[in-house]
Amino acid sequence: MVGMANNVLAEAAPVGSWLAIVGATIGCSLIIIGAGMSIGFIGGKAVESIARQPEAGGRIFTTMIIAAALIEGITFFALLICFLTVFWLH
Amino acid sequence: MNVTALSVGVLAGFNPLQPVAAVPLFKFYAGTWQIIVSNHMFMVTLATAILLIAISLGVRQNGNMVPRGLRNLIESVCVFLREEVARPILGSHTDQYIGFIWTVFFFILSLNLLGMVPTEKIVALITGKENHYGGPATANIWITGAMAFVVFLMFHVSGIREQGFWHYVVNLAPPVPWWISPLIYFLEVVSSLVRPFTLAVRLFVNILAAHMVLGVFLGLIVVFKSYGMTFVSVVFVVGLSCLELLVAFIQAYIFALLSTLYIGFSIEPQH
Numbered sequence: 423m424v425g426m427a428n429n430v431l432a433e434a435a436p437v438g439s440w441l442a443i444v445g446a447t448i449g450c451s452l453i454i455i456g457a458g459m460s461i462g463f464i465g466g467k468a469v470e471s472i473a474r475q476p477e478a479g480g481r482i483f484t485t486m487i488i489a490a491a492l493i494e495g496i497t498f499f500a501l502l503i504c505f506l507t508v509f510w511l512h
Numbered sequence: 513m514n515v516t517a518l519s520v521g522v523l524a525g526f527n528p529l530q531p532v533a534a535v536p537l538f539k540f541y542a543g544t545w546q547i548i549v550s551n552h553m554f555m556v557t558l559a560t561a562i563l564l565i566a567i568s569l570g571v572r573q574n575g576n577m578v579p580r581g582l583r584n585l586i587e588s589v590c591v592f593l594r595e596e597v598a599r600p601i602l603g604s605h606t607d608q609y610i611g612f613i614w615t616v617f618f619f620i621l622s623l624n625l626l627g628m629v630p631t632e633k634i635v636a637l638i639t640g641k642e643n644h645y646g647g648p649a650t651a652n653i654w655i656t657g658a659m660a661f662v663v664f665l666m667f668h669v670s671g672i673r674e675q676g677f678w679h680y681v682v683n684l685a686p687p688v689p690w691w692i693s694p695l696i697y698f699l700e701v702v703s704s705l706v707r708p709f710t711l712a713v714r715l716f717v718n719i720l721a722a723h724m725v726l727g728v729f730l731g732l733i734v735v736f737k738s739y740g741m742t743f744v745s746v747v748f749v750v751g752l753s754c755l756e757l758l759v760a761f762i763q764a765y766i767f768a769l770l771s772t773l774y775i776g777f778s779i780e781p782q783h
Contacts, residue, residue, distance in 0.1 A: 459719075479562070487762060488766065488769065489728075493643065494714075495709075495710065495714035495717075495718075495766075498713070498717035499710075499714075499717070501721070502713070502717050
């Protein structure tokens, strides 16, 4: 059972039909639009609040990093689903 | 350059998961069970050995109150985790759970950083044979899943130990009007199962995606077979490796912070 899912994924060639691949690619781009907009919004608000109060810069930076990592987490869930569609569709 | 041959080579010949997947190293038999040891399990053992030896030797310095060198590094990281992460969330219960949080942070950090070191290439340079003695251990859903399962056990056990079993089970949901409380209770149970799952998948996919992109860009050198592509590829891989060192630290910190948050939520009674 060691790394079973990883081994199955590594041995399979991309056998999904072309429509699945197109769907996965378009889905991937939509995910990137969402993630880019969210993290850009967080970064912009962080820069604004540091400009308002520079002595709170350290805490605001830490909060921004935490929020960006959480948003990236859900981005990668969705990207994982796109990846499974391309490589694991029998 | 023949575009068809190029695209066929890229799409059908190269599997991006291959540098990252677990490779069985050797197997041994325990009774009638067959246990296969993969390179990821070897990396976990190596990280455990390095942590046990380095941290216990690093914090020795008998008699000195002023920390220097490796002891200073370990102590500053531990003090940061205790004061900035654990104490605002856990309050007076900090010292009960700080050992667990330190273990989680250092273990995941060392696994991530060991995944960035190309140990199999170093061993191949020394011995001259191809082998698989290294690999990104956190790019394995079973390893991060096992860490997340340990966090799941930890926050339920800590909640039960603080509040007593029935009090904890009844107080999972915040107080709401009676006609909606079954739905809220169901949502709380589902969320306590989904949270460790998201912990595992977040760490797994971050490290997996980073190593996959590295593997793809190094594979492009083999596909294109030109010097310009090699230069571009190597520059990009160096930059991406620096980004991944940052991601290794951030993901370990996020894992420790979120497990602290979940333990803090389960200790406080919701009333």
